Amino acid sequence: MKPTNLNMKRLKKNQSGKFHKINSIKRLLSLTKPYLNKIILAALCVMIVNAAELLKPYILKLVIDDFLIKRISQKGIYSITSMALLYFAVVAIGGLSSFAQVNLINKAGQEIMRNLRRRVFRTIQFLPLSYLDKTSSGRLITRATNDVEALSEMYTDVIISLFKDVFLLIGIVYVMLALDVKLALISFSVVPMMFFIIFLLKNKIKNNFSKMKSLIGRINGFMSENISGMKIIQIFTGEKEKNNEFLKLNGEYLKSTLFQVRMNSILRPAADVFQNLAVAIILWYSMSKIANHTIEIGVLFAFTTYIKQFFNPISDLADNYTTIQSALVSAERIFELLDEEDSLEDLDEGRSIENLQGDIEFKNVWFSYNNSDWTLKNLCFKVKKGETVAFIGETGAGKTTIISLISGFYKIQKGEILIDGININDIKKRDLRKAISVVLQDVFLFSGDIKSNVILNDNISEKTLTKSLKTTCALDFVNGLTGGIHSPVMERGATFSSGQKQLLSFSRALAHSPSIFILDEATANIDTHTEKLIQKVIEEMAQDRTTLIIAHRLSTIRNADKIVVLKHGEIIEVGNHHELMGRGGYYKDMIQDDTKIAN
Template identity: 60%
Template sequence: MIFTLPSKKTDSQQVEKKAATGAVKELLRLSKPYTPQLLLACLCVFVVNAAFLIQPLLLQRVIDHFLIGRSVSHGLDSIGGLALLYLTVSAAGGASSYIQALIVGKAGQSLVHQLRVNVFSIIQRLPLPYLDRTSSGRLITRATNDTSEITEFYTDVLITLVKDIMLLIGIVYIMLSLSLSLTLVSFTVIPVIVFLVFYIKNRIKKNFFYMKHFIGRINGFIAESISGMKVIQIFRAEKEKEEQFLKLNGQYFATTLIQVRLNSVLKPASDMFQSLAIAILVWYSVGKISGGMLQIGVLYAFTTYIKQFFAPIADLADKYTSIQSALVSTERIFELIHEEDSLEDTDSGLPMERLNGTIEFRHVWFSYNDTDWVLKDVSFVIKKGQTAAFIGETGAGKTTIINLINGFYRVQKGEILIDGVNINDIRLDDLRRNVSVVLQDVFLFSGTIRDNITLGDDIAEEAVQYALQASCAESFVKDFPAGITEPVTERGSTFSAGQRQLISFARAIAHNPAIFVLDEATANIDTHTEKLIQQAVDNIANGRTTLIIAHRLSTIAGADLIIAMKEGRIAEKGHPRELFEQGGYYAKLLNESRSHAFSS
């Protein structure tokens, strides 16, 4: 037991070190396309640093040779010449600093722009099993906060880091050239600073992980609360939600306070050690100057170089938290990017541009978590052009069947065939192009009605107009001032439930599917809208395979096939008339539905 804990600690440190190294490599790989710009920026940094390093030497020359030594010279090696040279060096350094800032700013913004595009592209192609176990807040944080941290790293930290390191090397070289003994005296406090930085660096990084975790949870909580605000207000849950937010925000606040305390140590400590180093240097140099062993100009140059030396150290200390934050953000972003191997590949597989629509389940077993079976040995055949209805209690597996037909999940046992081809072999883009789904909970995007029907696809205006007519949505769309270009707010909140449903129905029709799915699409609408949808189904069902999941059995009276689900299994299947005459599960549900309607 004595040796176990240190071993674990060592393993943890090795993992963290490996992760940090991987993050640095990823950052360097990201910046590879911008290598020419960064090299030019480094050249500018070299000029800026050279200006900083030359200025104290020029002043040292003025002090020792002209002010104290009272030498008289003409030309460039004179007070006037050195003053002009000092001004020229300063101007060159300022111009180079300006050019470097422009180059790095543009390259950094371009890099992070592309990174944010990549992150969003990956989020769109994440498989549903991944999204099921990942909160939206975490993904939002990856695409916003984490990419912003990397932006700051490239535009503010990276070149500053290079500049400071180059400056430190130059300062050490010049100080050693001027005096070895004074250099050693000046650097007596360096080991203490190094110890301090390394002492708190692990705490800074670990705390950043907590900060990112809590900001992700806050983003998710706010997004969820906004989406469910109507429910919160209906059930007067504002106080409870506020208390939950206060607790979550308090946890984030506590981690930020820790970060403030850690940040507040480094820079003041650097300033204090700078003053201590100068004091030690002056104390040591007094006797040297009195004995004529040291010139005053050299002491001035050394004090200036010490300030210049500790300035980048203080800057590095100040930027250290930004570096750690960027590394943590990089690890989190590339944790998402490395999911690329599991992303949906919509372009691979057997090309089937137009499906006929015959669907077959052969002894299908499926579970979302590989333990609890949602579907158990399900087998059925739906022929091209048939209308099949799935009925059963909540949780019987009806919606799961629809998810599997769309290719969102893969079955653990058995196989699903469409037109005699295993669904896993069909090109996913072709599969989903041929399947249109109208959900119970309609989702409309910000934009216009037309945008929500086409979803960016190149659909002809005639097809859009036909979709409006066939879905019976034209009757209310034409009454809007802007017609089909009427603005749609987020989630379509200014439309009624029936209007949203008919727009989503038009969306499904406009994409001309071979397989048409209604997933409890009439559950939350009035009787009039239900009749419109039933008419729309009749309008487009001819020649298409139509799947209907419905609680209202009146909407599926015209189905060719009824598949009754119970606890993940098929209880019975057949034509509605045959099943009713058999007096089984379907007949029982139908009688209960009629009794309920009569009593209402």
């Protein structure tokens, strides 16, 4: 019978899933290479612990059979006292080995996690904006936190536990077969049923873990988004609606978590049931054998102890199975992110040009974010070094896109963008962005202090910092703070006004001595007094610098050397304010229409 399309799809999906799982396991193991010495030493300690676990029941078996049942006379070193000392020595060695193993594997595991977190964060830092545009912050946060933590548990607990349990099982099977083959086979008769249950549940557990990881990512994203936008929520009294959204999302996560709890609650009790069933079968079978002296009591005692030891690893394996499934799902998600390393921005690729002058030219530039709908169409313009050029147009005209392209955040599909006559694709992005400072409408301040927010950990002297604060009229309010430039900055600069944050943003831009100065709606959210201060700042900063301005306020663009008017991604007018007003075209209509541009 030929396989149906549906069956073929399922087969391909299963094969793909197996491939990803095997690939993830290989990559997880490859992360341990730098720490093999510690892991091998921990494994040796585990072997000693296992040997101790196997010896203890056998020593007690000898004591029971030889000294309690047969009451043989003590000869030489073979005595109750020597057996007691041997038992104590085995326990002590096992305990010390266990202590060493735990410390070694945890140290190796935490070092692996440190390196993995570093790789994940570095990857996120250098991801192209095109990737970040289509990926929620919640997903990235989940990979850097929850998913890494899931792997941490696997490295510190599960890997060495698996090694220990597997070799302990092998040792127990060997000792039980050596003591009594028939009794050992009877003991193992319940094991297939245990593994059958695990086999039935494994796919459900794995699929549910995938669902849980996805939901926690959505919850993290929802929380992050709503905390950032709490002001808007409260202004529009949307607390109830947002709360209902969260309750729905949280309810879905609760359902999947409870399902996981039910799965876990089956595995551990099942192992306990089969363990006690095996003990009961052994006791029932052995009673008549003990009566006719074909089985010794010490052997029966050792077997019941070994059975408990045998099922403890199986119970651990059942528990660890859920942890492993969680870790494999997390590993797939983390490696999916790390696989983006091939597309990361290389800031040092290209020609090194330390002092870009600021001549900018767009030659027949076509650009689309999704490779279908053109955002910019055949754009051509030149900006000479030291010129101030303003870009205006309705929302969606392509103004901010031009700024992003100049900074090298996206690659154009057609045409060329030249800085000082050099294609920006040939210039090191590190040098390119060092020459550009951008002041955005929505100022972002990091937690820390004023100094760190202005210099951004660059090699900028305190003298340069103070000068930039003074030039941008920010020094007065900074000196008025208790700590001056060392005054704390809360998350997103919550304790500062919009105007104060904007002045600090201008200080940040000036402190890095750019050749190209970009204002992207930088005066949109400030009061009239602060705007007047900023106008003076812009005039001073624009001297001997190429300045690009995106603004809707006439006061900001009136004195520009050139104004570029955009509509639907195309340039429709170019000139200074007086020239464009004299033409009586689209620009004049925008100026006169208060709904489009504010004086």
